[in-house]
Amino acid sequence: MKTSSRLEKAIKKLYVAFHANELNPECCKHCAVGNILNNTDSWKHLSNDHGSLELNYVGKVHQTLGRKFNGYSPLELLQIEATFLKACGYQLPLHHKNKKPKSSADxxxxxxxxxxxxxxLCKLDNINNIMDYSKLFEFENEKPKYQLPY
Structure with missing residues (x-):
């Protein structure tokens, strides 16, 4: 499967962060987007609230100018972060009064x-979800339809 350079880099950064215990949804430098953007928090200036899908003035300017940050537009970055936070169990936008998991390190x-x-990320690049392993369990005539590469 052919993937884009931005996807390859994002996967690698997120993989390393996850296994090095350096992924923290509540920290702009160590959340999903923070890791994709080399542990910087400059992306937080694209919106007024962590987890918001609404660009602020700065974000709108960058979006209008077609700026990309490690291959992703400001709107894509906000959607990546919102997707991550929601799936981790946070109520958006991130706020101390909103629902959140017991531990950000779970x-x-x-x-x-x-x-x-x-x-x-796969959807953005128009490729099949790399996390979908359902094909491994497809069979035909009582035999696996696909073989694992060894």
Missing amino acids: KEALFNGLTAVMEY
């Missing part, structure tokens, strides 16, 4: 967030 919640992000 591996299962983070995995759910990453799974949702991967699905969205």
Whole structure:
């Protein structure tokens, strides 16, 4: 399967962050988008609220000018982060009064967030979801339809 450079880089960064315990939904440098953007928090200036899907003035200017950040537009970045936060169990936008998981470091919640992000990133690049393993269980004439590469 052919993937874009931006997708390959995003997957690698998120994979490393997850396994190094450096993924934190409540930190703009260590959330999904923060990791995709090399652990910077400059992306937070595209919106007024963490988890919001609404661009502020700065975000609208960058979007209108066609700016990309590691291959992603401002609107795409906000959608990536909102997808991640929702799948981790947060009520959006992120606010101390809104619902959130008991622990921001819960591996299962983070995995759910990453799974949702991967699905969205694949959708942006018009490719099949790389996290979809259902084909492994398809069969024909009592035999697996697809073989795993060994």
